[in-house]
Amino acid sequence: MTGLGHERIWQVIGDQRRSLADLLDGLSGEQWRHPSLCAGWTVKDVAAHLTLQQLGPRDLLGTMVRWRGTMDRTIQHEARRRAASWTTGQLTAELRTMAGSRRKTLGLTELEPLTDVLVHSQDIALPLGLRLDMPPDAAAASAARTLAMRWPPPLPTVRVVRGFGLAATDVAWSAGTGPEVTGPISALLLICCGRTAALPQLTGPGVPLLAAALTSPQRRWWRSRGTTVH
Known part of the structure; x- marks a missing residue:
């Protein structure tokens, strides 16, 4: 939901x-x-x-x-x-x-353009050192959709992220089981979509494992398809 x-x-x-x-x-x-x-x-x-x-x-x-x-x-x-x-x-x-x-x-569905504009806005703002706030309730809906998606085909990073217990610190939202990863829901959404730039915003025992899984040489090809968030 x-x-x-x-x-x-x-x-x-x-x-x-x-x-x-x-x-x-x-x-x-x-x-x-x-x-x-x-x-x-x-x-x-x-x-x-x-x-x-x-x-x-x-x-x-x-x-x-x-x-x-x-x-x-x-x-x-x-x-x-x-x-x-x-x-x-x-x-x-x-x-x-x-x-x-x-x-x-x-x-x-309407959740795909929602995720697109939320994530791609950060793709633009973050490397420029600019801030564009993301509504927590919308980010939570997008993260839930991203992790549950079957069609269109989910991003490859979703298969990795599903192996962790994600919990937002600014909205009532959690997903998955495994090593704990906590942080703002905006950062968790970006991680679900393969944006490793959000890793510094996360805490918890699962963060080193998640970072290793997302940045290993075997996974680098994911970055080349980073614009397809739906």
Whole structure:
């Protein structure tokens, strides 16, 4: 159960899109070109990706025509195409336009765009040393969805995180069994989505084991698909 109603989910999605647009308005050209938390993606690439969250059948058909062998490479290609052809002003304007919309990509629930905007906003803000708050109730709903997901296919990191006992310190939320890992729900959501930048925010006996599992050389390939959070 997510614990959130449809109205609250869409309210948070809209608020986060507007807040991210406000943050992006203040960036310099250098900051737009700065690497995001997603390996190989710039801040502008991730922002462009977030404007591609309302794809209908015709849009999806066009995406499939430009298929790049895997869903992750295709998503990255589409984001970079838009980042190259749109100005920064166009991207922020589109995010604001989307803030009042309840459209979502065909085949997804509203929890996928919620998770996308929550996590990708941090992919942009954290490496720039900026702050963008994440509502704890929404982060808890997204974390629960991420860990329970069967379709779309869950991130590979989910299989690791499920082996730990996660507990939030700022909202009534817990999941999993195993070595204990505690921290703000925003950090736990980022960890569920493979963002190891959140590890310093966590405490508990399970943290060293979790860090080792997520950062071992055998796991590094996960970072290349870090933008697919749904």
